[in-house]
Amino acid sequence: MEHAPVFPRPKLALLLLFPTFVILTLFLYYPTIKTFILSFYQVQFLGLSKFFVGLENYQTLFTDSEYLRIFRNTAVFVTATVFLSMSAGLALSMLANTKVRGWRIYRLLLIWPYALPPAVAGVIFLFMFSAQVGIVNYFTDMLFGIKPDWLSTPALAMSVVVLAASWKALGYNVVFYLAALQNLPGDVLEAATIDGASAWQRFWKITFPMLSPMTLFLLIMNTISAFFDSFAFVDLLxxxxxxxxxxxxxxxxxxxxxxxxxxGFAAAQSVFLFAIVVILTVLQFRISKKKVHYAR
Structure with a gap:
């Protein structure tokens, strides 16, 4: 038996979708194609003239020592931010999942940093880690007698940027991990407790494997966010x-x-960044699919 089409008037459907197509074309598809084309040109005089250079922009991108160092910085930042925000988010979600007095307030306090704009989070850390008036240096001076110049020392500056980005992303991870924890089958954990499994064994052998679908999702989303949302923290700090x-x-x-x-060179970097995110997303789905456990 054939089913009637959901929308029997396709012309009307296309007419209703037309405004969406126009917006997507103007603000998504056209800029993407234009950026890709522009990456093969060298632009001069504020865009008044441009010259076709082929793959020269990409060649410079992969051979220039300055941009190779930028790639290393990006890899360090993304890896550290994703690991710190996800591990801390999972740990805090485990604690927030316990019913104690005032648990609603605790959950709200864990989530609210994600509601802040990145610029506001960057300003908060700028004042906290200020060498002159920062509260962090106040405590380090009081406890250890030192006042590090956090934002003028290379290793310390990267640590502050990673910490700011991780704190900003913490609430996002807490929300999703907490939702996943509340939907885990309680009978499995109760059976493990009766069998004498310790808290660490229950987490590592039962809870964490059952969280693998959410972990994969958060790994992808945090990686993409670390690539694109780091601008405000670096610019402000x-x-x-x-x-x-x-x-x-x-x-x-x-x-x-x-x-x-x-x-033109900035367009080449944009294309490369877009390719990185696409490749990472595809690889994570393909490689991790067999290791993801879905509870039934």
Whole structure:
């Protein structure tokens, strides 16, 4: 028996979808195609003239020592931010999943940092880690007699940027991990407790494997977010310094495109960043699919 189509008037459906197609074309598809084309050109005189250079922009991107260092900075930042935000989010979600007095307030306090704009989170950490008036240096001076210059020391500056980005993403991970924890089958954990499994054994052998679908989802989303949402933290905290030690790919795109007006080269970096995110997403789905456990 054939079923009637859900929408029997396709012309009307296309008419209703037409405004969406127009918006997507103007603000998504056209800029994407234009950026890809522009990556093969060298733009001069604020866009008044451009010259076709083929793959020269990409060749410079992969051979210039400055951009190789930017790639390393980006890899360090993304890896550290994703690991710290997800591990801390899972740990706090485990604690927040217990019913204690005031548990609603605790959950709200864990989630609210995600509601802050990245610029606001960056300003908070800028004042906290200020060498002169920062509260962090107040405590380090009181306890250890030292006042590090956090934002002017390469290793410390990257640590502050990672910490700020991880804190901002913490609430996002807590929300999803907490929802996943509340939907786990309680009878399995109760059976493990009766069998004498310790708290760590219950977590590592039962809880964590059953959280693998959510972990995979958060791994993908946190990786993409770390690539694209790091601009505000770098711009507000370090401006890419000291000595380029915190310059990541998204900040390099902004700097080359809007400060140095190397539009073609910035377009090549944008295409490369887009390719990285696509490849990582596909690989994570393909490789992790067999290791993801879905509870029945």
């Amino acid at each position: 370090t401006k890419g310094g000291p000595a380029g030690s915190t310059t990541v790919l998204i900040y390099s795109i902004y700097r080359d495109g809007f400060e140095y007006f190397k539009t």
